[in-house]
Amino acid sequence: MQTRRTPLVSTTLGTSRELVSFHFGDAGRGGERVYMQSSLHADETPAMLTAWTLKKRLADLEAAGRVRGEIVLVPVANPIGLSQHVLGQFLGRFETNSGHNFNRGFPSPSADALIERVGARLSSDDAAHNARVLRGALVGMLGEMSAKNEFESLRLALLTMASQADIVLDLHCSLEATMHVYTSPASWPAIEPLARYLGANGVLLATDSGGQSFDEVHALLWNEVRARLGDKTPLGAPNIAATIEHRGQRDVDYDTASQDADAIVDYLIARGVIEGEANDAPPLAQPATPLAGSQQLIAPVSGIVVYRAKVGARLKAGDAVFDIVDPISDDVTTVTTSNEGVFYMRRAIRFVYAGAPMGRVTGEKPVRTGVLIGA
Structure with missing residues (x-):
């Protein structure tokens, strides 16, 4: 396990924060790249406990040589929001300086600009090559964006880490809720086994919900790139993304976090990112419905x-x-x-x-x- 620290832009004198990410495995072994983060809405604590439990699972699996792909885990995706307490109330959903929702309005380069950037480097018969070229260009474009403040630097750092992933999972929770999943129709076939392992009691599908949330901008960009390229230019599937809602804010306990972490590990085994025999996925608790x-x-x-x-x-x-x-x-x-x-x-x-x-x-x-x- 590698630990990396990404400093955020300091907004005021005498303050500094960093984003800590944990990296497991090596994509060179042939597996997929997976990016997971938790508690982008900082007061959604169940997701953070699940991520902490998952971190320990992944460290053991890596030590056993079972991680075939590359997994990036950010258990604390919002150190800014964690510090926002007003008169004893935890305010982790909106940034208090600007009023912006931490999980809305994420910026993203356009599909046309990304395709123009790679020019003639795309192949007519190698989907994996095309994915690598486009991802490299995307990282370059994100690197050219400048952040004026801490809030913008957080968003840019998160997007950059997720930009090379085949699968992006954003772990959240609601106020009072059952386990449910938000994803796109394009991502749903790949996410469906995860919903089954998690025991999701609701799956909500939308290509574009209108909020430019973290997982959605990732999926939307690659869907648009795929549509622009057409069938003559093959592209792998770096557009698998979902938001996982780990029940409600008060559902914080070791047993539940362990159950959810095990479900994610089973999913990664089933995808071939982790070597081993995955448990059989239970039936889907409820059919997917449109958001x-x-x-x-x-x-x-x-x-x-x-x-x-x-x-x-x-x-x-x-x-x-x-x-x-x-x-x-x-x-x-x-x-x-x-x-x-x-x-x-x-x-x-x-x-x-x-x-x-x-x-x-x-x-x-x-x-x-x-x-x-x-x-």
Whole structure:
């Protein structure tokens, strides 16, 4: 295991932070390159504990000579957000200097600029060669970008480390949630075994959710490159990317982290990145559905929230999801779902204002357009 430290731009006098990454194996042995990071939203601690557990697994596997590919792991992907505490409250989702979401609006070179950069160096019959050439050019283009502050330097460092990976996994969690996965239709065939190993109770598919999240800009770039090149210029598959939501913020315990780390190792064995015999993947808990089909439940009034459906429950259209109690008027407003699907995430607070987003239920039919993910 190699430990590498990438310094971030110092925004204020007397302060400095660094990004620490752990590197396992060697892509020269013929396996894929895998990049994994956790807690880009710094207050999503379950992902960080899973990554720490996974780091120990990978160190043992490397010592046993079983890592065939190259694996890069960043357990603390957001040292900036880890320091943001206001009056005892942990604020890890947004950067307090700018208000920017740490996992939205990632910059990326355009597909056209990347293809123009490599020029005539692409092959008409060697997909692996083309992937290497394009990745090298991408690293060069990212290296030419300048970061004006700490926030921008963090994003650029993360993108650069992930830019040569065949598989990009961004480990997160929600507020209160069941295990679920966000990925693209193009990535889904390769990610499906991972969803099975993890026991994902929801899989949400979107090519472009509109938020330019970390995993999505990676997949989008390579999808666009592939579309521009066409069938006459083959390209390997460096567009496998997903966000893994490790349940809710309070789901932090050794047993759960161990279970999730083992699932990721099984997936890497099945991919051939790690030598060995993978356990059989269980059946998929729920079929994949379009992210555009998930129903966002909104609080129509203000009051005390009483959830009537458990996280992870499969609901039918018309089922009650939560009540809102007005302790002054005695009114009780019941909110139901119009979807048949899994109640996969909900807010953690129990008093809401009118118009607050309260949770989501998966659905087979697209019902939303535009930006599909929240702030």
